[in-house]
Amino acid sequence: MAIDPEQTPRAKNGRAPDVMTPGGWVSMREYPENEEVDFVIVGTGAGGGTLACKLAEAGFSVVAFDAGPYFRPLEDFASDETEQNKLYWTDDRIVDGDHPIKMGSNNSGKAVGGSTVHFAMVSLRFRPEHFKTRTALGYGVDWPIDWQDMWNYYDEAERALHISGPVSYPWGPKRGRYPLRAHPLNAAAEYLARGAEALGIKWTETPLATLSAPIGQSAPCVYRGFCVTGCSTNAKQSVLVAWLPRALKAGAEIRDLAMVGRIETRNRRCTGVHYQREGEWHFQKARNVVVAGYAVETPRLLLNSANEEFPDGLANSSGLVGKNLMVQLNQAAWGQVDDEIRSYKGPPSLAISEHWNYDDDKDFHGGWSYMSQGPLPITWAKSLAGGRNLWGQALIDEMARNNHSVGLKMVGEVLPYERNRVTLADDTDQYGLKIPRITFSLGPNEEAMIDHATDFMDKSLEAVGARERWKEMDDTCHLGGTARMGFDAKTSVVDADCRSWDIPNLWVCDGSVFPTVGGVNPSLTIQAIACRTGDRIKQMSARGEL
Amino acid sequence: MAETFPDYDVLAKRNTPSWNERTRDVIDARMAKVERPDILAERQRDTLRAVTARVVPQPAHRAPVNATALVLDKIGSDNGDGFRHHELPDVREAWARGLDAIDAEAKSRFDTGFARCSAYQQDEILASVQNGDVKAPDWATLPPKLFWSWRLIPDIVSAYYAHPSAWSAMGFGGPASPRGYVRLTTNRHDPWEASEQKNDELIPAKVRNRHGY
Ligand SMILES: Cc1cc2nc3c(=O)[nH]c(=O)nc-3n(C[C@H](O)[C@H](O)[C@H](O)COP(=O)(O)OP(=O)(O)OC[C@H]3O[C@@H](n4cnc5c(N)ncnc54)[C@H](O)[C@@H]3O)c2cc1C
Ligand code: SF4
Numbered sequence: 001m002a003i004d005p006e007q008t009p010r011a012k013n014g015r016a017p018d019v020m021t022p023g024g025w026v027s028m029r030e031y032p033e034n035e036e037v038d039f040v041i042v043g044t045g046a047g048g049g050t051l052a053c054k055l056a057e058a059g060f061s062v063v064a065f066d067a068g069p070y071f072r073p074l075e076d077f078a079s080d081e082t083e084q085n086k087l088y089w090t091d092d093r094i095v096d097g098d099h100p101i102k103m104g105s106n107n108s109g110k111a112v113g114g115s116t117v118h119f120a121m122v123s124l125r126f127r128p129e130h131f132k133t134r135t136a137l138g139y140g141v142d143w144p145i146d147w148q149d150m151w152n153y154y155d156e157a158e159r160a161l162h163i164s165g166p167v168s169y170p171w172g173p174k175r176g177r178y179p180l181r182a183h184p185l186n187a188a189a190e191y192l193a194r195g196a197e198a199l200g201i202k203w204t205e206t207p208l209a210t211l212s213a214p215i216g217q218s219a220p221c222v223y224r225g226f227c228v229t230g231c232s233t234n235a236k237q238s239v240l241v242a243w244l245p246r247a248l249k250a251g252a253e254i255r256d257l258a259m260v261g262r263i264e265t266r267n268r269r270c271t272g273v274h275y276q277r278e279g280e281w282h283f284q285k286a287r288n289v290v291v292a293g294y295a296v297e298t299p300r301l302l303l304n305s306a307n308e309e310f311p312d313g314l315a316n317s318s319g320l321v322g323k324n325l326m327v328q329l330n331q332a333a334w335g336q337v338d339d340e341i342r343s344y345k346g347p348p349s350l351a352i353s354e355h356w357n358y359d360d361d362k363d364f365h366g367g368w369s370y371m372s373q374g375p376l377p378i379t380w381a382k383s384l385a386g387g388r389n390l391w392g393q394a395l396i397d398e399m400a401r402n403n404h405s406v407g408l409k410m411v412g413e414v415l416p417y418e419r420n421r422v423t424l425a426d427d428t429d430q431y432g433l434k435i436p437r438i439t440f441s442l443g444p445n446e447e448a449m450i451d452h453a454t455d456f457m458d459k460s461l462e463a464v465g466a467r468e469r470w471k472e473m474d475d476t477c478h479l480g481g482t483a484r485m486g487f488d489a490k491t492s493v494v495d496a497d498c499r500s501w502d503i504p505n506l507w508v509c510d511g512s513v514f515p516t517v518g519g520v521n522p523s524l525t526i527q528a529i530a531c532r533t534g535d536r537i538k539q540m541s542a543r544g545e546l
Numbered sequence: 547m548a549e550t551f552p553d554y555d556v557l558a559k560r561n562t563p564s565w566n567e568r569t570r571d572v573i574d575a576r577m578a579k580v581e582r583p584d585i586l587a588e589r590q591r592d593t594l595r596a597v598t599a600r601v602v603p604q605p606a607h608r609a610p611v612n613a614t615a616l617v618l619d620k621i622g623s624d625n626g627d628g629f630r631h632h633e634l635p636d637v638r639e640a641w642a643r644g645l646d647a648i649d650a651e652a653k654s655r656f657d658t659g660f661a662r663c664s665a666y667q668q669d670e671i672l673a674s675v676q677n678g679d680v681k682a683p684d685w686a687t688l689p690p691k692l693f694w695s696w697r698l699i700p701d702i703v704s705a706y707y708a709h710p711s712a713w714s715a716m717g718f719g720g721p722a723s724p725r726g727y728v729r730l731t732t733n734r735h736d737p738w739e740a741s742e743q744k745n746d747e748l749i750p751a752k753v754r755n756r757h758g759y
Contacts, residue, residue, distance in 0.1 A: 078569040079721030082576070082708040089628050096632035104628030186730035222726030225719075232566060232723040340742065342735060344719050345727040377707040377718050385699045389676065391601045392669065395703070399716045400550050403742065437632075 005069040005076065006086060009257045009277060011112075016248055019241055020217040020234065022075040029251045033284050037061040040273050040286035042260045042301065045114015046526040047510030048292030049239035049247070050157075054534025056250035060541075063253045063284060065275055068111035070256035071240070077232035081378045084229035087111050087118045091435070093296065094425050098441035099476075101327055105228075107479050108294060112256050113240025115294065116523060118230050121209040121237070122349050122411075123163050124520035125154045127172060127357050127367065130413075133516050139365035140415055140516040144487050144496035145532070151175075153528035153535075158207075161237040161527075162215050165207030171354045180212045183221065188343040188372040189351035191406045195460030201355040206371060208347055209237040209524075223346040225374055239527075261433050263289050263305040263314055263506070270314075270506050276431050288546065290498075292510040295325060295479035299422045299512065300436045302483070315483070315493050315500035315508070322422040324481035325440060326517045329412030331450050331473055332373065332383075333457035334405055335466025341406045348374035349409075356453070357519040364448035366413030367519030370457055373407040380405075387472040406466060408457040411477065412449050413519045414442070422482055478522050480514035497536040498529065505546070509533050549607060549715070553748060554740035556710045556720035563725035564738060573721070576708060579615045585622040589659070590645040594618070596661040597648065600668050601699070602706035605715040616705035631696050633689055641701075644693045647684035648672075654681045717742060 003010065010017045011028060018024030031037050038060035041048045052064040069086070071077065078084065089108035095101050109115035128147035133140035151173070158179060165178030182205035185193065189205075196203035210221045210231070221235040234241050244254065258277040263270055272285040291298050299322035303313040313321050349371035357367035375383060377399070384390045384398055425437040442450075454471045461469055486492025489501035498513055500506040511526050518525075540546055559565060560573075581591065595614045604610050624638045634640050651671050652660035660671060674680050675698070678691040706712050713720045717740035719727070729736050737751040 076568060077723075078572045079564075079566065079723045080569055080572055080708075082704070083568075083572040085627075090625055091628060092626060092636075093629050094632050095629045100629075100631055102629055108628060184730060187732040187734075190732055222722075222724065223728075223730055224722035224726035226722065232568075233726075339732045340735065341732065342717075342719070342739065346730050377713060377716065378704045381703045381707045382700055385703050386695060391672070391676075391699065391703075393603050395601075396603055396605070396715070399707070399712075403717050403740075438629075 010070040011254045011256045017070050017072050019072050028248050030253050031063055036285040036287055037063050039288045041290040043292035044112050046116050046523045047530050049243045050527045050530035051509050051534055052252050053243040053247035056247045056252035058538040065255050065258040065260050066112045067259040070112040073232050073234055077230045079226050081229050081376050087230050091429050094437045097439040101440045113238045116238040117240050118228050120228050120348055122521045123207045123209045123524040126518045130518035143515050153531040156531045157524055157527040161209045161242050163207050164212035166204045170202040170204050171358050183212050185350050186346040187341040188406055191464055192351040192372040194464045196353050198463035203353040206349050206352040210235045225344045227347050259431050265309055288505045290507040290509050294510050295482045295512040296422050296436050299482040303424050315502050317502045320493050322482050323418045324416035325420040326414045326480040327476040328478040330475040330477040331454050332407050332409040333454055333461055333471050334407035335461040335469035336404050337406055337466050340403055342403045343374035364445050368410045368412035368453050369519050370408050370410045373409045383472055410453040414446055416481055480511050480517040483508045483512040484515045485513040498533045551717040551740040554714055556713045565721045566723050569721045581615045582618050585618045592661040593645045593649050598702055601702045605711050608711040611706050611709040611711050613705040617701050640697050643688050650682035650684045
């Protein structure tokens with residue numbers, strides 16, 4: 001009987017699962033707990049998994065922890081929305097504020113590979129000015145990193161993920177070709193394209209982290225459309241498939257089903273992490289600790305690690321840990337057409353327009369992009385029930401018209417506000433750790449952007465003959481902020497190298513370092529930052545600056 | 547409404563390359579689920595069954611969806627999907643209190659339990675929960691609109707649309723791994739997808755896909 005990866009760790013005894021073969025294994029180096037490893041990394045998602053690879057390849061000893069299971073997609077993943085709930089972070093979290101955020105499947109993964117195991121693969125670069133919104137555009141705060149610097153690391157990430165994209169990308173500075181050709185459009189994407197052309201703006205095939213040609217042991221995408229519930233064919237270039245096999249090969253150890261509960265400090269430096277695995281608490285010694293748990297778990301761990309030296313939590317002399325939580329706006333416009341759309345086929349967002357990231361003629365701050373959509377049945381039923389108050393026979397009948405529904409969904413920039421934040425609640429979870437309380441409210445700027453975007457997307461649908469149009473006004477996606485990078489210790493948590501101002505051997509490398517979130521999906525930027533951080537650590541180490 | 551996909555059954559693909567082994571296992575197990583008698587009180591289960599029947603009516607000509615059993619399973623697991631609205635209790639308690647309150651609402655309006663009300667009366671009660679204009683005092687500690695939109699609707703709708711009968715009725719392709727799809731563009735479908743009935747005529751894929759159709 002095979003072991004259940006959700007109950008029993010797989011990465012043990014000198015081997016880790018081979019994600020490319022059912023039942024397969026690859027060898028894995030292991031480090032004893034009392035050996036002080038160079039880097040402990042908490043979280044193996046877009047930030048942590050990428051950095052684990054970079055640091056191991058640079059020759060550092062690395063142990064990367066993930067609270068979630070180590071899946072082999074080919075044997076563990078079903079084509080089924082419900083079963084695949086096992087990919088999400090479903091531990092208890094309390095949400096409040098004027099617009100409480102729906103968590104879980106919407107934005108948080110709990111698996112080796114992090115949220116990229118179930119992400120939609122949209123892989124975009126920020127607009128250059130979005131790294132300097134304060135000085136270039138007059139809102140938000142500047143990043144301490146230059147866009148030119150980021151451009152090199154975007155290149156590196158795009159190559160590592162074999163991004164498939166258009167021959168020339170219509171927006172932003174001139175760039176080289178994408179590694180692989182773009183995927184074909186499905187009907188929903190054709191509708192986006194025709195709508196954009198009718199309104200006189202540009203569109204293109206979406207750059208995606210799923211293969212359009214075979215690479216190594218991965219076969220190309222088969223257009224099955226279950227991407228946000230995990231790719232069972234390994235076409236998707238998640239961190240699980242793209243970075244972690246490299247990390248293992250370079251000598252990193254990965255500990256699955258290992259929840260880090262507290263970071264230990266002595267004499268104002270980290271000494272290692274306490275983690276729970278197989279029902280028991282352990283301690284791993286480390287010279288450096290990197291936190292990469294995403295925008296809720298990262299501040300939660302820093303706050304839960306408060307001790308006598310750091311009574312307000314680690315890296316928190318600025319008081320900013322947990323603050324400036326940002327989501328991205330994910331509102332949509334939908335309509336009915338005579339054509340058969342059947343948007344369940346193919347990756348959900350095969351066409352995109354970034355027009356409104358690059359056009360500043362708007363009466364609000366920030367940018368947004370929009371993409372074609374392909375919701376699976378449960379997601380669509382919840383949209384209809386929530387957005388149009390349908391239930392009973394009305395819901396069933398409307399569901400039966402889904403093959404003629406077509407929609408567009410925005411990814412919109414939310415501004416950083418200190419009142420939107422992650423704090424600790426008094427309740428505890430299954431590990432005995434205090435659970436997070438997530439407080440979120442939209443501001444007038446966000447409301448204005450939502451109006452602008454939903455009106456525009458509605459017009460695009462109208463222009464291609466969609467009828468019975470409606471707007472889905474209540475959806476968010478992607479998290480950011482809560483441990484922002486910046487220029488000084490007073491106004492930020494980490495510096496441009498993701499190193500904490502307060503504790504020199506504590507680092508944060510994930511979506512929480514974003515000072516602003518821009519109007520594109522974040523994961524390529526997170527991976528580019530991780531690539532940069534890896535290089536910076538290597539340089540600093542060579543100069544004896546660690 | 548007449549069936550849109552009368553000759554289509556997702557389950558017919560169970561033994562084709564559209565279903566991998568893992569998918570077969572989880573869907574077989576799901577369809578075999580019966581109502582657990584150890585979750586909630588009997589009266590609450592009766593109410594839940596009646597609520598489910600109104601919120602997601604059974605498909606007309608297909609095997610019934612065991613939505614109540616699936617919701618009970620979820621209540622039993624007490625798994626809240628990773629977030630809890632600060633004004634609502636945990637899954638199990640929210641459901642127990644919510645079902646009691648719906649029953650109490652039926653009594654205050656129609657002097658009988660929810661399960662014994664007519665379909666028309668039941669819909670009126672459910673609409674009052676949805677809109678928040680409730681009468682029963684039980685709602686004082688459970689905001690009806692939040693219970694409706696954060697618990698009742700997502701849980702029931704997710705259970706119903708996890709079942710192959712519901713997928714077949716809406717013409718959804720269903721499981722699709724390792725074989726995905728070939729024809730992605732407007733008005734095209736693969737032979738293993740649902741053909742749609744239009745003006746009483748069923749146009750199979752091989753006709754539909756002919757050039758110039
Ligand atoms: C449905 C969906 C679709 C998406 N689509 C896109 C898209 O198309 N394009 C895009 O760019 N982005 C997309 N995203 C967002 C993207 O996946 C995330 O922004 C990104 O993965 C975040 O990276 P991260 O490293 O910050 O965190 P994650 O990738 O979430 O990784 C964090 C990891 O840390 C682990 N962890 C947390 N705390 C602990 C702890 N204390 N101990 C041990 N382990 C811990 C978690 O288990 C998790 O595996 C999508 C997200 C979702 C949910
Ligand atoms: S559509 Fe492609 S990327 Fe998405 S799940 Fe299927 S094979 Fe994987």
